[in-house]
Amino acid sequence: MRRLPVEPPHPNASPRTADPRVLARARLLARRDFIGLAAVAASAFVGAAPGCAADETTTEPPPAPSDFDLPTLGGAPDTPQGRIVAAFVDTVVPGRWRDPEGAPGGIDVGAPGMFFDPELPAAQFLGVLALVLDAIAKAEFPGRGFAALHPDERDRVLEEALADPTSPMIFAVQLAKLAAFSAPGIGRYLGYPGPNPGYVDDADFTFGVAMATEITTDGNLP
């Protein structure tokens, strides 16, 4: 097969890719880079957290971890990482164990388990998620990991983790909410219909009349 001479790399090509000898097959997701960013964020949190701890350390004795064990891990494995993720999901969408009158929470509908599904993006940054939360927890509440904290303390840790508005942790929070509220979960409790034959025969689905003035004849602007 005829090969063209190797030219200087395109400005958007990485130096390694520019060399055809090491050109790897395309990959669908650039997950490793996201993990890399999250790792940077984690190290930033680890570095910043002690300063925060100096200002906010409580004088009360820490509660025993067993006081705040979750009633279920919501599908997460019973490992240190699994307990952190379940506590994280419970912090984002509180479960019925601490909200008995409200809707089910993330752990009640199996949301933590989705973080461990290898087919979902969350599985790619589980380690970093646990690292960040535990690092901040141990800095703010010496000697105690995230899973061992009181729910109010977990709130403080998550607030700290989200202090940077560009933090990748925002995506972890959104995934926890998506996993919890989507149709198989809390959404159904709130009235989301799930599988259905359609509402076309239900007069309640539409007002059926014009609700505003139109300026086009067919929906397209000229």
Place this chain on the structure above:
Amino acid sequence: MEQYDAVIIGSGYGGSIPAARLAEAGMSVLVLERGPRYAAADFEQSDDPRYIQRIVDLVLSKTNVAFRTGKMVGGASIPMDGAHFRMPQRSFEVVDGLGRRYWPDVYSRAMLDPYYERAEQMLSVRQLGWTEISKAGGLFAKMLDTVGASAERARLNYTDCRQCGFCAQGCIYGKKQSLLYNYIPLAESHGAEFRAGCLVDHLEPVKGGYLVYYERFGVARHAFARRVFVAGGGIHTPALLLRSQNWLPALSSHVGEHFNNNGEHAFLGILPPEFDELSSYLCWKGMDNAGVMSFHWFDSHDFTLHPGGGIEPTVFAADFAAPDDAVLPSRAWGMPYKRFVETVYPHRIIAFSALGLAEGHRAVAIDAAGAPDMVERDRSAYDAYLDRIEVVMADLEAQTGVRLLPTVPRPLAGTTSAHLLCSCRMAESAADGVVDPDGQVFGYENLYVCDASALSFALGVNPALTISAIAERTAELAIAKG
């Protein structure tokens, strides 16, 4: 070695349309699609992320970008809401900082209208009647009417919609006229082959055409074609060209640049309590596309507004802090947020997005393994565009009592979108873009880019129909060329 008159990479609008037209013209056509092939019976009425992940890809990057792309035969025509608008003439006339049109001179609404019409007929696009518009759409229109703003009934590709609310999940009833029901069967009836599960590595020009190197089921393969159409979408098309640049050394330096999310900026609108009197409204009753949109601010502020439905937008509410607010929780997670969702969401939330004539602020690159990635570019023009939107939103909030929340914090605005445009943009010359006005890659005869990446600039409306119209034109020109 397999030989074809045309190999087409990608089976969305930009791939299936040329496949149908070239096959109709008697050419042998192979379409390589990285995803699987599904039929209506394979789709589910589910928002389960595990199911959603089967039909769309999230491209995550070191810049926190999370873009959605279709990954199946039929591409983005399947996980989408069915909106198909013609691009307003004003969008063709946008100029850059030097006063030069982004779009090539030959492009205008009048020039594309015959191709729009052809695509609309194939895709069964039509304007909805008010009786087909859900209460979510009706309340959105009512909100705009309150401030004297107009709202149009949308143009969608549904026939006899059941209004079940699971359009973007693939439509189990086969009522959304995705490519599975028109161009793809037309192409196959003329002998085109759609081959699923094919990951294309790179292209190489050889005498009389191109070799397309790809992998299927772990086996490396290649096919020869006289002409190649790249239609992998706004992220995967530039990534493929960048992986091929050692064999395509004359590629424009604009490959991957100018990536544009069509100015998409999403909000949640929390309706005031008095809107409850209108109905026992549930925002998820009815089709995903709420069926209306507004051009009211297009001439003055460069954006259009589009409501949506479904439960998914709720979870993407930005992290916000409003501890003394009567409506909003103090933050977008935890107990206050859960209570907020329980009490407000089922009855009083409308999700909507602005689309507009915004400059891009990212570029598509590839990592060491050749996978697509996103890199940041200057976002000052994009931020100015967001400023224009947010001025209007603040006014809308003040006049209607509707509380508006952006779905991502401002620094992350533009990090998620379903509109992935302009990363191999069409231009008059290689000095400004990647493909010529006929869709052919500068410097490479019979190599075409035929998807959202070839658009010259943002549209301000949903891009599917314009991608289709340009694909019709590109195919027509390629056939005429012989």
